[in-house]
Amino acid sequence: MSSSILDRTPLLVSRRQARQLASWARGTGYDRADLCRISKQGKYAYYTNRFILIRWDVSGLDVPDDSWIDLQPGYSDGKNAKPDTLTNMAEWSKAVGVLSSWDLMDAERWRKPDGLGYPDVAHFFTRARTGYAQVSFNAELLEGVIMTVMPEGSIRFVMAPSVGGDSASARAWWVMSDDERVAGMIVPMRMALGSSNHPDEAGLPKPYEPEGSDE
Known part of the structure; x- marks a missing residue:
């Protein structure tokens, strides 16, 4: 399927925004892996920590559903100390400058689905009539x-x-x-x-x- 110019328009997350997301993920205590990631579900990507929800329109992003971006910092064992700044937004936000941005439309930023389920949050973005x-x-x-x-x-x-x-x-x-x-x-x-x-x-x-x- 060919992508239009609009499909490839960057969708940027600033370093400050990335650090906020990582802070929220850290606040869960990392006790639930599904709450320490941004997950693609259909035309949207979502983040939730059970108390807040963030949604990004990633229409045109060519990655499978349940692809994800890690918000949990890696743990160094001393042998491989190089942080993952490509698919781990928490590590990236610690390594880049103030004006840097993460493009959610960059397919290389997304990890492949790993079978971990994600909370069903899409319906919350349907506005009630009353x-x-x-x-x-x-x-x-x-x-x-x-x-x-x-x-x-x-x-x-x-x-x-x-x-x-x-x-x-x-x-x-x-x-x-x-x-x-x-x-x-x-x-x-x-x-x-x-x-x-x-x-x-x-x-x-x-x-x-x-x-x-x-x-």
């Missing part, structure tokens, strides 16, 4: 509010919409510290324009459609 409205925040402002409200070293924060506005996306949102002694608030951003049918849904998954329903 539930909370989508909300968009300025990442820099949100980071600043969290830093101001939360004590140093905290890894958890709580958000909730305030009163006012006719939807969650039109209300300011509370940011609360664990002990509720400090509170912040941030106003959602206006989302970038999407399609003419859904101007406020740029980049979001399509809502859930029952099988056999008309588009």
